[in-house]
Amino acid sequence: MTIYGDDPDPPPPTYLLRNTLRKIRRRHKGGSPRQQIVILLGWLFLIYVVFRAHQYLFGKPSSPFLVCDTPTHERSHHIILPDAPNKESLSWTWKTLQAVYDAHPPQPLELTLKPFKSLADFPDLEDIKNHTHISTEDAQASRDSHVQVTKKLLPYPDGLFSGQGIVMLAGGRYTGFATTGLGMLREVGSKLPVEIWVKDHQEENEEWCKELANEGIACRRLSDYMDTKLLEHGYQLKISSIFFSSFEQILFLDADNVPVRNPDGIFKSKAFTNTGVILWPDYWKHTGAPLLPYIVGLSDAASEVLRGDQTAESGQLMWDKKRHWKALSLAAYYNYYGPQHYYTLISQGWAGWGDKDTFTIALQSLRQDFYMVPHKLVTLFVNGSSSGIGMLQADPTKPAAYEPMFLHSNIIKWSIRGFFCSGCADDERDPVALSAWENAESSINRHLKEHRRIFSMEHMESMKIDPEPLIWKSFEHVACRSVWQHPGLCNRTREHMEQTFGYEFYGGEASPVSGGGGDQICRRIG
Secondary structure (H helix, E strand, O other): OOOOOOOOOOOHHHHHHHHHHHHHHHOOOOOOHHHHHHHHHHHHHHHHHHHHHHHHHHHOOOOOOOOOOOOHHHHHHHHOOOOOOOOHHHHHHHHHHHHHHOOOOOOHHHHOOOOOOOOOOOEEEEEHHHHOOOOOOHHHHHHHHHHHHHOOOOOOOOOOOOEEEEEEEEOHHHHHHHHHHHHHHOOOOOOOOOOEEEOOOHHHHHHHHHHHHOOEEEEEHHHHHHHHOOOOOHHHHHHHHHOOOOOOOEEEEEOOEEEEEHHHHHOOOOOHHHHOEEEEEEEEEEEOOOHHHHHHHOOOOOOOOOOOOOOOOEEEEEEEOOOOHHHHHHHHHHOOOOHHHHHHHHHHOOOOOOOOOOHHHHHHHHHOOOOOOOOOOEEOOOOOOEEEEEEOOOOOOOOOOOOOOEOOOOOOOOHHHHHHOOOOOOOOOOOOOOOOOOOOOOOOHHHHHHHOOOOHHHHHHHHOOOOOOHHHHHHHHHHHEEEOOEEEEEEEEHHHHHHHHHEEEEEEOOOOOOOOOOEEEEOOOO
């Protein structure tokens, strides 16, 4: 028998209940009162079991890709928490490199950032060639400094790093995004340990960190290893978290990056084992200054040698520190002077200004191999509109054909408080100026109010994924079972899940207590 198809609808549970009670009365009419009570209770229990089975089998389907099993956050409790790196040794390593960077700055130290005429259209070659002015003397001084830095880069510090793991940044509003990304890592089945990095103790939530520790996720503070006053821009935090992470082999994910498949297998892929670095493509080609190749040693004069190169999108990247330690240290040099100089030199202020291509340039400068995923990214749009959600990046273990692995949500940030919070603008812990549910101008406001999917099911089915129900499972955990729990937020979340995906919750209204206010029941088809 098929559950969903051309078969007639099953009899309703109320009919089953009435019919069964009639049979009980006829069959046991002559027994004693006590016997009748015992028999009736037994039958009622059996009816309850049949009723719940009927609900499970014939209820509203949630998703053909949704798997129901042990709660995700219980399954992840066996993951071993990573050990913290040696503070003394790692701080010494950084300070030694910092002294090298300080001794050899690029020139000019403050490179003027000028806007292009348009960010909508890719600049033409003449605009690129003439956009940023650097004198011959400054270019030579920067090249000389670069040569000295590459000569003085430290060898790989054996014994300081070990193992494989995932690294993510949080802090401020990015913590809300990270709760979703971390939840989805466990929902899709990742069993790797994770380090979540924040800038300092002011951005750390100790209660949240205690919860994360139960799931094999360790909180780290950059301020324990370096003077974070040097980090004047958020783009500089990424390279720092990778540098100080205890892992030797790293998958880095931005806080707004949502995995749609289990990424653990990438560490064993040929792309990673053959090269030690995996990068993912961005939308556009290189727009760096013509003097960039000369300064970093790729040419003997101003050159267009990088012009045809694909730029990288660093919402996710993989790095083997042992194989590419010096390239990582050189990328750290570019980021050390990034906001003042190198970010502008590399992109000239067109789309993508920041840290993202410092990794590629460092690898190229040192002539080290890396793997650039060959598949173009796919832009994901809000269901029924032309508003963007984010970038779907490909699975590097499948080079023959595009299959999605990561959703870098660079437009719509997936945070349950950013979606459904009400009156959170004055929340000192995690303010939300105006949630999508409150903001009538939000591209997903009607989807939340009318309980509609945000992702297009047609688009999802064509790629054989359906991450949205799992994202909402992660949302429900945050809203109802974590340090961020709140009754109103929890109830709105569960209502949306029930009406949009067919989830069911039992136990009355949500109450923000340990363990949550009711069990989550999801259905599986086939």
